Amino acid sequence: MSSEASTAQEALHKFLLIYRHLRQVARNVDEKGVRGRQLAVMQFLQEQGSATVSEIQNYMYISASSASTMISNLEDTGYVERTRSTDDNRVVLVELTPMGKEIAQSAAIDGIGLLRRRLPTLSEDRLQKINDALADIMTLMEVSEEE
Template sequence: MDTPPQELASEAIHKFLILNRYLRQYARQVTEHGVRPREFSVLRFLLESGPATVGQVQEYLYRSASVASTVIAQLEADGYVTRTRSPEDNRVVIVELTPAGREIAQKAPMGGIPLLRRRLGTLPPERLQMINQALDDIMRLMEVQELE
């Protein structure tokens, strides 16, 4: 017997709320380590990829250059990263972890978006396409536009 549409919709909303609560709880756990989730995301990115340009950090965050620069500036002020000009091209700024940044990146719990980024890539392409289509539907139903 098929599940009624209203029951399926309720189940989807319930799962959405669970994810929302989880992300808030995870944000609190990361904040206990002295960084915000977005900052932690950058620290994990640098830990896994090594030194990166500001542009690469921007692409990783899916944010504007100004947002990426603000996050990097805060991490630098806190002593978690350094910024240096590339010797090959003075216009390019390289971001690197400091020992303190490496410690936070290794110590803070892996979860939330950093974990999702790591694990989504292990799914087959057809599954990823289904997930993307479902997320597009949710965004449309909630009247969510892509925001900065």
């Protein structure tokens, strides 16, 4: 096997390890009765205390309607509640309920949550290399930005 083929196999192996890890993380989250994205929102709220729908939307890289739907679902299950800001009555804040706090605290921060925390600690040069490699993988897999 050529050196290039060996390197390609190694890269694919690493990608599959990451993929399997993320699937296992998702299964662990599902056992708690919430979806991965919902848990990410709950852990974000755990760290922030409260946030607007717009802040959640920006953190999750999702549309406003997707963020609103997700928050409504979390509200329906009793994990979050919406309250008006005491500073500005027009602002609606999303906060964890005691049950939501329990779920957020009991779930390990891993997968994408861990990546969200650790990526900003890397140098700009290293981040650019990772970003370029991910862009190449997206191209190879024919993944579009809209998915």
